[in-house]
Amino acid sequence: MTATELADAVNKAIGDLTGKPGATSERTVFRWLSGENQWPQARQRTALEIVTGRTITTLGFVPRGKRKMTVPASPARPPEDPSVHRRRFVGAATGTAAAVAIPLASASSRPSNVGTSDVIRLRDHVENLVELDAARGGHAALERAALAGASEALNLQKQSTTQRVRQRLFALASDFTSAAAWSLIDAGQLDGAGRHLDRALTLAGMAQDSDMTMQVWNLRAMLARQRGEYAEAVAAAQAAQATTVARRRPMNASLAHARTAIGLAHSGDHRAALRSLGRAEDAMSKADMSEPLPVWMAFYGPAELHSINAIVQDVVGHPAEAEAASYRALVALPEAYLRNRANVTVRLALAQLHQGDVEQAVATSGEAFTIMAGYPIPGRVRQALGDFQRDLITLAPSAHIAEEWIDRYRTEWSTP
Known part of the structure; x- marks a missing residue:
């Protein structure tokens, strides 16, 4: 793999990660190889790990602030001399290996x-x-x-x-x-x-670590719900409620109760779902909103609780309440949360559709594609759009409206 090929691979990996190709150049690669730049930018580090299948420190890069070993100067040799100290980059995407010269300390000699x-x-x-x-x-x-x-x-x-x-x-x-x-x-x-x-x-x-344990149970509840295994979703959410961190921190308790509410709503236990939703709201009202959340919970706050409220209210048959909650979620969502904004927008469209406001629902659903313009539609958003299409076909006063929506968005929606 030449320096140019490595730069192209890194840029493609950055594009896969962010939706926009990177700007790594051949000169940047040579700065890595010479040791002039021993700690690439964050997205370049992540991309290098993807391209090579190795961690960034295994590749020989040294974090800023870490003590560096002195490497004795090698006698001058032609660049193609195979005796130059080398480290192998393994291309995970292609299954091939490329030898790239990196005059850094070997892994065994690093502190x-x-x-x-x-x-x-x-x-x-x-x-x-x-x-x-x-x-x-x-x-x-x-x-x-x-x-x-x-x-x-x-x-x-x-x-x-x-x-x-x-x-x-x-x-x-x-x-x-x-x-x-x-x-x-x-x-x-x-x-x-x-x-x-x-x-x-x-x-x-x-x-x-109780915090990490709760994160796993929270995700297990989401996975079970997507699989339609609603009893397991409720059980996983209740396991999240039982963690030490959920008993001690109101925000964690709020998330666990909200996740339980979704599982119960889909299970058909609507009264219990609304009770759990009320507990989630009560717990959040007791939380210190200035207290920093762990990284994995950065998504959770008033906007996410409004979004969950919208889902639960729509599932239990209260579409007007679901529409109001969706609007509140959109107002509270940070601008950077594009995927969440698109998802809430589709939920809003569903709530409007379930109230018989077909034309408004069709217009609202189209905003989700505008929000995600330039990025592939995430799987969960595609799933919500699938729910919208199904209900649109069922509830639209004429087949023409549904067919027009499908024709307009088929390509954008179906592209993974």
Whole structure:
């Protein structure tokens, strides 16, 4: 793989992650190879991990602030001399390997001390993935990047000399693995998500981290609901309620009750669903909204609770209340949450459709495509659009309206 080919591969991986190709140049690659730039930008680091199938530190890059080993100068040789110190980049996408010269310290010669700076660096990586997910939703490149992060966290914990740092690294590995599972759930690719969640739950237990345990149960409830396994969705949400962190933090309790409400609504237990929704609202009213949330819960707040309220109200047969809750969610949603905004917009369209306002519903549903312009439609949004199409065919006063909607959006909606 030449420097140009590597730059192109990195740019494509950045495009897969963010929806917009990267701007890595051949000169940038040469700066990596020479050691002039020993710590690429965050998106380039993630893209390199995807392209090579190796973690960024395994590739020989050194985080800023870490002690660097001095490498003795090599005698001048022609660039093509095979005796130049080399590190192999393994191309995960193509299955081929390419030798790329990187005059950095070998993995065995780098300092093995692992500490808080590594934990902070990996936590920053988690935050980068959360930001990407908020913008364009789950996708395969995001899953691969998350699994690479989990692999690095687990490798580092083997080198840690303190139990506290080891547990924090196990927690990060659980966080990354949960992010990989969520990426599949959001993309509508459910087959591998359960396996990731089983692994994440094990890692959360090894970390003795109640917060990570709740994250897994929250995702398990979402996965079960998407599979139509509503009794399991309720059980998983109730397991989230039972975690220590949910008993101690009102915001966590609110999320667990809200997730239970969705499962109960789909199970047909409408009274219990509304009671759980009320408990979610009560818990949030007791929360200190200025208290920072863990990274995985950054999505949860008044906007998300309004969105869940809209889902529950529509399922239990209160479309007017669902429409009002959808509007409240759209007002409260941060601008960066494009996927969530598109999803709430489709829910709004469904609530309007269920009240017989077909023309308004059709116009509203079209806004979801405008919101996601330039990005593939995430799997969960496509699923909601499928629900809208089904109900539109059933409830529209004439077949012409439904056919026109399908013809207009078929290409955008069906493209993964």
